[in-house]
Amino acid sequence: MQFIDLKTQYKQLQEKIDKNIKKVLNHSLFIMGPEVKILEEKLAKYIGVKHCITVSSGTDALLASLMALNIKKGDQVITTPFSFIATAESIILTGAEPVFADINPRTYNIEPSLIEKGITSKTKAIMPVSLYGQCADMDAINKIAAKYDIPVIEDAAQSFGAEYKNKKSCGLTFIGCTSFFPSKPLGCYGDGGACFTNDDKIAKKINEIKNHGQNRRYNHIQIGINGRLDTLQAAILLAKLETFPMEAKARKQIGERYTRLLKNIKSSALPYIQLYNKSVYAQYTIQVDNRDAFAEKLKQKNIPTAIHYPVPLNMQPAIAQTDKKYPIAESAAKRVISLPMHPFLSKEEQDIIVKEIIEALD
Ligand SMILES: *Cc1c(COP(=O)(O)O)cnc(C)c1O
Numbered sequence: 442m443q444f445i446d447l448k449t450q451y452k453q454l455q456e457k458i459d460k461n462i463k464k465v466l467n468h469s470l471f472i473m474g475p476e477v478k479i480l481e482e483k484l485a486k487y488i489g490v491k492h493c494i495t496v497s498s499g500t501d502a503l504l505a506s507l508m509a510l511n512i513k514k515g516d517q518v519i520t521t522p523f524s525f526i527a528t529a530e531s532i533i534l535t536g537a538e539p540v541f542a543d544i545n546p547r548t549y550n551i552e553p554s555l556i557e558k559g560i561t562s563k564t565k566a567i568m569p570v571s572l573y574g575q576c577a578d579m580d581a582i583n584k585i586a587a588k589y590d591i592p593v594i595e596d597a598a599q600s601f602g603a604e605y606k607n608k609k610s611c612g613l614t615f616i617g618c619t620s621f622f623p624s625k626p627l628g629c630y631g632d633g634g635a636c637f638t639n640d641d642k643i644a645k646k647i648n649e650i651k652n653h654g655q656n657r658r659y660n661h662i663q664i665g666i667n668g669r670l671d672t673l674q675a676a677i678l679l680a681k682l683e684t685f686p687m688e689a690k691a692r693k694q695i696g697e698r699y700t701r702l703l704k705n706i707k708s709s710a711l712p713y714i715q716l717y718n719k720s721v722y723a724q725y726t727i728q729v730d731n732r733d734a735f736a737e738k739l740k741q742k743n744i745p746t747a748i749h750y751p752v753p754l755n756m757q758p759a760i761a762q763t764d765k766k767y768p769i770a771e772s773a774a775k776r777v778i779s780l781p782m783h784p785f786l787s788k789e790e791q792d793i794i795v796k797e798i799i800e801a802l803d
Contacts, residue, residue: 442781442790444745445624449785454680461676474672480679484635490612492644494636495670496651499598499620502634503531505668506594506616509646512537516565521551522753523770524570528596529754541755543767547713553581560589567593571600571610574723575714579605579613599723601627602689606717611637621678626721627685629674689721691784696722702795706802724749728776738801744794747779
C-alpha cells in the first residue's frame with residue numbers, strides 16, 4: 442500500500458501529461474516558456490485573485506513574499522510552531538525572527554486569540570499555516586492584522602483546493618503561498634510553488650524578486666533569488682489542473698469517510714474540521730497514545746504512516762527558542778500520526794486500514 446499514490450494518477454493522466462512535456466521539449470523554452478504564463482492565468486482564475494506568480498518551490502514562495510514586503514533583520518513575523526520547517530526557515534532567511542503563537546488543539550492551526558500578545562513594534566507580518574489542508578481562521582487573523590496595519594501571508598502549501606467560508610485558500614489574505622511539491626494536493630514532478638495576491642505592486646515585486654530582482658533584462662533593482670518555476674513543471678501542472686477539482690472532491694470524501702469509519706475510536710483523536718471550512722485533506726492525521734508501537738503494528742500489516750511533525754519548530758536545533766513553551770503544539774507533536782491519503786485510495790484499502798487501526802488500538 443502507498444502512503445501517497447502518484448503512479449495511479451500518472452497512469453490516468455499519462456496521455457495529456459506526456460503530450461504537454463513533449464510540447465516543451467519541442468519548443469525548448471525551458472525557462473519562462475509560454476506554459477508558465479498560461480498556468481499563472483489559470484491558477485489565478487481558479488483561486489479567484491488578480492495575480493498568480495509561479496515560483497520554484499513553496500519555500501521560495503514564502504521567501505519571495507517576505508522579501509517583497511521588505512522584511513529584514515530586526516523584524517519579527519508571527520507564525521505557528523506546528524508546521525514544516527520551511528515556514529520558519531523562510532522568515533529566518535530574510536534575517537527576521539519568527540515569533541511563535543501556540544495552536545488550537547482541535548484544528549492544529551495557529552490560535553488567533555494568542556497572536557495579539559506576540560505583537561510588538563517589530564512585528565511586520567503574520568504567517569498562519571493552513572495545516573493538513575484546513576484553512577486557519579483567516580477572518581480573525583486578518584482582523585488582528587488590520588488593527589496593527591500588518592500584512593498576512595497564508596502558508597497554503599498544504600491547502601491548495603481548500604475553502605474557507607466558500608472562498609479558496611491562497612486568496613484569503615494579502616498574499617497566499619502554495620507548494621507544488623509532488624505529495625501536496627496539487628503536485629508537479631519536482632519542486633514548484635506559487636504566490637497569489639490582488640495587489641498589483643506586490644505582484645510586480647514578487648515577479649522581479651523571483652527573477653534575480655530584475656525589472657528588465659540585466660537591470661537588477663533589488664537583490665532577488667533564482668526562484669522561477671520550470672516550464673516543464675508548468676506544463677505538467679497544466680495537465681493536472683484539469684482534473685484537480687475532481688481530486689479535491691475525492692480527497693474530501695475519503696477524509697470524511699475515514700472520520701465516519703473511525704468514529705468509535707476516541708473522537709478527540711480525529712481531525713476536527715470547522716463548519717465553515719472545506720478541507721482538502723493534504724494529510725489525514727489522528728492522535729494516538731503509544732505512537733511508535735501503533736505505527737509499528739500498522740507497518741507489520743503493510744500500512745505506511747508518517748508524522749507531521751515530530752518536533753515543534755521552536756525546538757528544532759536550528760531555531761532553538763527552547764526557553765519558550767508551546768504546550769499544545771508540544772503535545773500534538775508527540776501524538777499525531779498521518780494515515781495513507783490520496784484521491785485514489787479505494788474503499789477496500791480504506792476498510793483494511795480502518796480495521797487494522799481499530800485492532801492496533803485494542
Ligand atoms: C511543503 C511545505 C512547505 C514548503 O514547500 P516546498 O515546495 O517543499 O518548498 C512550506 N510550508 C508547509 C506547511 C509545507 O507543508
